[in-house]
Amino acid sequence: MRLSGKVAVVTGGASGIGEAAVRRFVSEGAKVVIADINDHKGAELVAEIGDSVVYQHVDVTDEAEVEAMVAKAETTYGKLDILFNNAGIGSLNATDELSLEDWRKIMAINMDGVFLCAKHAIKAMKRAGGGSIINTASILGHVGQAQTGPYSASKGGVANFTRALAVEYAQEKIRVNAVCPGYTRTPLLEQLDDDMLQYLISLHPVNRLGEAEEIANAVLFLASDEASFITGENLLVDGGYTAR
Numbered sequence: 148m149r150l151s152g153k154v155a156v157v158t159g160g161a162s163g164i165g166e167a168a169v170r171r172f173v174s175e176g177a178k179v180v181i182a183d184i185n186d187h188k189g190a191e192l193v194a195e196i197g198d199s200v201v202y203q204h205v206d207v208t209d210e211a212e213v214e215a216m217v218a219k220a221e222t223t224y225g226k227l228d229i230l231f232n233n234a235g236i237g238s239l240n241a242t243d244e245l246s247l248e249d250w251r252k253i254m255a256i257n258m259d260g261v262f263l264c265a266k267h268a269i270k271a272m273k274r275a276g277g278g279s280i281i282n283t284a285s286i287l288g289h290v291g292q293a294q295t296g297p298y299s300a301s302k303g304g305v306a307n308f309t310r311a312l313a314v315e316y317a318q319e320k321i322r323v324n325a326v327c328p329g330y331t332r333t334p335l336l337e338q339l340d341d342d343m344l345q346y347l348i349s350l351h352p353v354n355r356l357g358e359a360e361e362i363a364n365a366v367l368f369l370a371s372d373e374a375s376f377i378t379g380e381n382l383l384v385d386g387g388y389t390a391r
Contacts, residue, residue, distance in 0.1 A: 288304075
């Protein structure tokens with residue numbers, strides 16, 4: 148029970164990698180606030196998992212809602228030890244056809260959201276005497292890919308923001324790391340046609356996509372005391388994608 152007695156918030160926790168992380172955290176003894184905008188899916192998860200979780204609606208670009216999310220953890224479970232800063236969106240657009248509005252939407256969710264959740268989680272973690280933040284970056288924060296300009300830019304920002312926070316809050320006993328997934332089998336990715344899926348599979352030396360549970364395992368490690376000497380790390384969980 149690597150997270151026994153710990154309290155976590157998981158943004159984007161109602162589906163995909165976030166949902167997998169919620170399940171792993173609970174299996175290791177944590178209490179979890181599932182934070183998402185998908186109220187229906189969030190309620191289903193609470194009904195399925197039971198007393199170890201609560202749901203909180205949160206738009207991560209809205210500071211008041213982020214504050215309420217952190218308050219939910221403290222009022223329900225007494226503290227906040229872990230933030231999995233996972234909410235985000237993707238994009239696939241030619242840069243010369245991308246609107247400024249679309250660019251700003253991606254940056255607002257993928258960068259502003261990470262900043263706001265970290266800001267308010269850090270305040271709670273100071274009250275708790277320390278904690279662990281895990282941000283979701285991406286392989287595309289480390290390598291380039293056509294038609295992913297704003298997504299790649301935002302994830303590169305998350306990767307370096309992670310390093311800066313790690314240095315800034317090390318003396319507060321707050322560790323800050325990021326997980327950088329390769330292409331992972333989630334409901335969003337499974338909407339692609341077979342030809343595109345096969346192409347994405349071919350980019351990974353292990354010749355398959357990742358599974359959400361495999362990313363969640365890495366997040367669990369970074370959240371746990373097993374990673375007590377690790378901070379400022381961007382952990383690539385990518386089936387060898389960036390090793391090519």
